[in-house]
Amino acid sequence: MKSEMPPHIHIGTSKDKFMLKTFTAMLVPAFIAVLAIGEVAFYHLMIAVGTALGIHYLIFLMQRLKNKKPTYPTPYSPLVAAMIVGLSMPVLAPYWLTASVSALMILVFKYGQGYFFTRKYVNPAAAAKALLLVGLSIMIFLSEPLRTGLIFHPHHLRLDLLSAEGFSSVDRFYSTDSLTAFRSLILWKTHGWLGGVSGLAVLVVGTLLTLWAKLKWRIIVSLLLTMAILAAATGFITGGYVLLRIAFHVFTGSVIFLAFFMATEPQTTPMTYTGQYLFGFSLALLTFGLQLFNVLGGSIIALVILNIFTDKFDKIVLRKPYGHREVKT
């Protein structure tokens, strides 16, 4: 019977509960993706989850056999990371690519980072995907890149999204028989990333998750607001349909999904409030720039770059504590 320091009670939160909440929320965009895209989406998700969990259990078993403390005693954290991989894959991606991203994520960026460093420095799912995207982009130099496995049309890179005329091509990409490009971007788009099928659904579910799991909401708010402001400003300056600009930059690709499910990943994002606002702001600036240059998965690449500077963001400005500020009487 020894003395124990306080406190002696706990609210009941746990890492597993946090992960389970995130996983539950992700089931909604996953379900919508399967509904909109069909079995292809289902296979992508299953492959991402199956690969990551398979590798996780292998390592878990090996650690148990060697009497080592398991790095991840429960499968929830690998499960969430795998779902993120699945949901951030492009519909066009071959299944081997999804499996590769998932394997890279769990082996190198989840277990590897945890093993070599005191904490994770980059978001595992984002880093794995960014690495493969950059690698795959080299394929544009091949004679038949699409057939070999490139997941975007090389001519996308030649699109001019800055000028009003160039931007009008967005209409072509996103409008369907029943939906204008604007509506499609917000409500329902069946090409692009799995997790971005319904921007509106992600917005609603993400907001609920933010409240439920107490995510770092300052990052989300500053990211989405800055994106919207930059899009509106560009629209006003270059002319054209401003709302479509906003819808495009906020809801295209994986921006909206990334805002709620990747940019708020606790370990790789800043702790201080000002740091979080600045992180979201910088992420928006970088993403916006990369989008204008047609860089595939620009938001993901931007996130990985900024993840590395998280510690720097934590040093910028601290909130003033009690006793250091003027309070009106």
Place this chain on the structure above:
Amino acid sequence: MSYPKYFMEKGGFKMDISMKHGAEKNPFITLNPPERAVIFMQQHIGVCNGPLVKKGERVLTGQKVGDAVGKMRVPVHSSVTGIVEDIREVYHPVLNRLETAVLVRMEGSEEMKPLPSTNLDSRKEIVDMVREAGIVGMGGAAFPTHVKLTSKGVHTFIVNAKESDPNLVCDVRLMIEKPEDIVKGIMLMVKALNARRIIFATRTREGEIPELEEIMLEHGIEIVRVTPSYSVGSEKLLVKELLGVEVPTGKFPPDIGVVVNNVSTAYAVYRAAYLKEPLISRGLSFYSDTTGIDNLWFRAGTTLRELMEGLEHETRRYDRFVMGSLMMGWSVGLPHTPLLKYSAGLTALTPEFPKPYDEQLKCIRCGYCDSVCPVDIYPSLIMKAEKEDDIDALKRLHVEDCILCNLCSYVCPSRIRLTKHLWDGKDKSRA
């Protein structure tokens, strides 16, 4: 009735306080004086006392057995009549180290040594009486009350009756049982301070203790019903909640003309002034899984074993005891540990009682601790700086402003007790 099921903390975190729900209705049970009282020399913040008695000497109930020289000194008194059996070092449950104590074995019939008479119209005599009676902050801080009462330029006197800890209810019980005496104690302190405004900060609802409310009204005491939260029980945060001002860092409420005292302290002042009794007994909320909360009136120096036997509890059933608040008190495993004159609570924990901090994981940087922190510092970053011995960072992160409320540990999903890092961080930043 007075307690909701939850307190709401900053960042939307809930604190379950259902264990004290309805316990204010349980009247005080007066325990027998202990067979052997263990009186620590150090039962206040400040200079440690030296013993005034010798082994084998006969002492009376209420007789001073320890005192010291200097401003921050508060005497201690024997809580029983008997013989000084020993003077030796005993484990101190709050300081978490060995400290000198006088052990008095009860013998013969009880004889009281009353405090000397006091002119209750003299501010100086009231202050002297409070010191001689050994009165300290009864909310758990044990700050010498007479030192607070000598503060200059005090305009507002706040009675802290918030009792925000999840396991304490004895203050509200005292308010129900002794309303008139509490007000008498308050008015004496107000006289000593010459304060113009008196605020009684409580969490009870209007009409819940009508007798107390009526007497307060007669004496011009403002009753303010404060936000139901744990953190607002802290002196500095209470000042902000009530007056909208912050106590500047490194200063105390008296520096801005405010004195805060606990409701039980006011009652102790009443007993000293009108019953001539020093601080040798007080109310305490005792919690065990079988009984829930009982309100007890005990003599200081009663050991946990005697208390448990008095209540016919099997001591061995319990693995450890927490003295004071479940959020701020240390747990002790030794049943011969004594209760102090400022112990407001005791919780008996069984081995089955969940130990939520046993499976500590790595920090996941969720920021929950930062969101809940009532003084707006960053406990997560302080922990990192403390581990890295980064003194500059500790200072930049204002570790000295931590009020050690432990809410950060309470919400941590990785079950990290940040407490140690905050204490050590404070020490390192001062060094």
